[in-house]
Structure formats: structure tokens, C-alpha cells
Amino acid sequence: xxxxxxxxxxxxxxxxxxxxxxxxxxxxxLGGVTVFLVDDGSEIPVAPDALPPPTPSFRIVVxxxxxxxxxxxxxxxxxxxxxxxxxxxxxxxxxxxxxHGAEDAVALARAVEGGADVAFxxxxxxxxxxxxxxxxxxxxxxxxxxxxxxLRLADAHNGLRxxxxxxxxxxxxxxxxxAHATEIKQRVARAGPLAVVEVPVTVRYTAETLAKGQSSLxxxxxxxxxxxxxxxxxxx
Amino acid sequence: xxxxxxxxxxxxxxLLAYDVATIRGKRGRYLLVEAAAFLVGGFxxxxxxxxxxxxHLVGIGRGVDFFLYPIVIWLVRESLLSRRRRLEDAERLTxxxxxxxxxxxxxxEAREPRDR
Numbered sequence: 001x002x003x004x005x006x007x008x009x010x011x012x013x014x015x016x017x018x019x020x021x022x023x024x025x026x027x028x029x030l031g032g033v034t035v036f037l038v039d040d041g042s043e044i045p046v047a048p049d050a051l052p053p054p055t056p057s058f059r060i061v062v063x064x065x066x067x068x069x070x071x072x073x074x075x076x077x078x079x080x081x082x083x084x085x086x087x088x089x090x091x092x093x094x095x096x097x098x099x100h101g102a103e104d105a106v107a108l109a110r111a112v113e114g115g116a117d118v119a120f121x122x123x124x125x126x127x128x129x130x131x132x133x134x135x136x137x138x139x140x141x142x143x144x145x146x147x148x149x150x151l152r153l154a155d156a157h158n159g160l161r162x163x164x165x166x167x168x169x170x171x172x173x174x175x176x177x178x179a180h181a182t183e184i185k186q187r188v189a190r191a192g193p194l195a196v197v198e199v200p201v202t203v204r205y206t207a208e209t210l211a212k213g214q215s216s217l218x219x220x221x222x223x224x225x226x227x228x229x230x231x232x233x234x235x236x
Numbered sequence: 237x238x239x240x241x242x243x244x245x246x247x248x249x250x251l252l253a254y255d256v257a258t259i260r261g262k263r264g265r266y267l268l269v270e271a272a273a274f275l276v277g278g279f280x281x282x283x284x285x286x287x288x289x290x291x292h293l294v295g296i297g298r299g300v301d302f303f304l305y306p307i308v309i310w311l312v313r314e315s316l317l318s319r320r321r322r323l324e325d326a327e328r329l330t331x332x333x334x335x336x337x338x339x340x341x342x343x344x345e346a347r348e349p350r351d352r
Binding site: 036052059061073077232 | 319320323326327329330333334336337338340341342343344345346347
């Protein structure tokens with residue numbers, strides 16, 4: 001059965017095209033890939049004509065947020081569209097800014113096809129060359145998330161993940177911005193018995209991706225968003 | 237009247253004048269509430285001994301504390317409520333934007349090869 005890829009994009013068309021080309025190359029190997037691409041209010045909207053055309057094993061469904069809401073909101077939109085679109089063997093989330101590669105999407109999808117409900121990418125087991133400051137922030141985030149969720153995972157805030165359908169159905173995302181990564185783990189932990197594994201992945205840190213990506217100071221905003229959700233969000 | 241009282245009164249009057257001059261129309265009705273609050277505040281700035289007398293009456297030491305305590309409580313509550321309202325508004329905006337995005341989601345279609 002085919003694999004769904006949930007992908008937010010915001011003002012990064014060149015890297016997006018490279019990422020999509022990589023997915024198209026592995027689509028047949030995965031039994032088909034459908035990318036649910038959500039343009040999160042890019043200043044210049046992502047034009048479908050600028051994207052790779054469909055093949056028998058590869059297609060792209062494009063949606064657009066009229067205003068920029070945040071990565072979490074874009075993944076949630078992609079999640080809803082993908083769940084309504086049909087059944088897939090695995091639902092992979094990955095970034096479009098060039099940090100994530102198609103080979104890791106394959107590895108994560110395989111883990112779910114192999115029986116896992118949720119497969120989290122672990123950049124510390126792959127070939128990632130994590131910048132020093134980022135590694136310290138991630139270590140703090142990992143400790144924080146372990147206390148918050150009880151999940152004993154070695155990585156934190158890694159956008160490479162895969163879900164089975166039954167797991168994805170239980171992980172609606174309310175956090176519009178970057179705190180969604182912690183929220184996903186909270187929901188997975190609370191969702192009942194789900195088989196969770198970690199898969200080695202490589203996160204590519206380049207000048208481009210570091211400039212575009214989340215700053216380490218974003219951790220403060222994430223803590224604020226989580227606190228706000230706890231204080232003002234709907235009781236569950 | 238002390239120099240501090242005069243400066244505070246000037247500030248209150250200045251703020252009120254500025255708000256009246258810049259905010260007009262139906263959305264400016266709250267200026268009446270602001271004017272009433274500033275009037276009461278101005279009175280107690282000009283005659284602080286009256287505020288102290290009232291404070292003593294209810295068992296509070298200083299007149300200014302009589303006003304500060306409820307104002308701080310009100311401001312904290314107002315801050316929390318407005319933050320909650322802002323989050324609720326953001327959630328409604330998210331739902332509206334998402335509904336539109338989902339309704340208009342389209343698959344990228346095959347393109348005809350271009351003539352050279």
C-alpha cells in the first residue's frame with residue numbers, strides 16, 4: 001500500500017522541489033507516494049506548475065493557507081486532508097527546507113509497515129552533524145519532553161516521523177507553531193497502547209537550513225505556547 | 237497641592253485629551269468610562285487625604301493602597317482574560333483558514349509536454 005507524506009512549506013520553493021524530486025525517486029519502491037503539501041501562506045504562493053508532475057506512483061495534493069499560521073497548523077491541515085483522502089500504509093511527516101531526505105522517509109515508513117504505530121526519527125543515531133549549541137538545546141528539550149510525556153526518546157523536535165493510520169487519527173494538533181512537536185509526543189503518550197520506535201535519520205544542517213529553520217531561542221516561545229495551551233486550552 | 241500631584245493631574249488630563257482627540261465615533265463610547273475613572277482618580281490625586289480617610293475606614297493603612305490593591309487584581313484578571321480571548325480568536329482564524337485550504341486542496345495534474 002502507498003505512503004502519505006505530510007509536508008508544510010513556507011517560502012522555500014527551490015528546496016521544496018529538491019525534496020519532492022527525492023520522494024518521486026523512491027515512490028515506486030514504497031508502492032506509491034502521495035505528498036500532502038500545505039503552503040502555509042508563502043508570500044509567493046507555491047504554483048502547482050512549479051512542482052514535479054505526477055507519475056503512476058507519485059502524486060502531490062496541494063492546499064494553501066491564506067495566511068501564515070505556523071508549521072504545526074500546516075501539518076494538521078495536511079493530516080486532515082490525508083486522512084480523508086484514503087488509506088495509506090504509513091503517514092510520514094517531513095520538512096521541505098532541505099533538512100530531510102527521502103531515504104529517511106523510506107526508513108520511517110518501513111518501520112510503520114513493520115508493525116510500529118509511531119516511528120520517531122533520531123538524528124543522534126544517523127549521520128547528522130548537529131551544531132554544538134543546537135545539541136545542548138536538544139538535550140534540554142529531550143529531558144523536558146521525557147518528564148512531560150514519559151516517552152523515553154533520544155531526540156526531540158525532529159520533524160521526521162511516521163504514523164500508522166490508527167495512530168495518526170489519535171494525534172490531532174492544536175499547537176500552530178513549533179510546540180506541535182512536543183504536543184505530538186504528549187498525544188502519542190496519552191493515546192493508549194501504541195508501539196513507538198526510534199529510527200536513525202540524518203538531519204542536514206547547512207547555512208541555508210540553519211538560516212531558515214528554527215532558532216535555538218525558539219525554545220522559549222515553545223515553552224510559552226505549551227504553558228498557554230495548558231492554562232487556556234480545552235480540558236481533555 | 238504638591239508638585240507630584242500636579243504632574244500626575246497633568247498626565248491624566250493630557251491622556252484624556254489625547255484619547256478624545258484621536259478616538260471618535262461609535263467605538264469611542266468607552267471614553268466616557270475612561271473620563272469617569274480619570275475624574276475619580278484626579279480627585280484623589282488632588283486630595284490624597286480623602287483617599288487615606290476612606291482607606292482607614294476599611295482598615296487599610298495608606299490611601300493609595302486602597303486603590304492599588306483592586307487595580308492590580310483587576311489588571312491581572314484582565315490580562316489573563318484578554319490572553320484567553322486572543323487565543324480563542326487565533327483558534328477561530330485557524331479553523332476558518334484550514335476549512336478553506338481543505339476545501340480547495342487539489343492534486344497536481346499531469347502537464348502536456350511543451351512544444352519547442
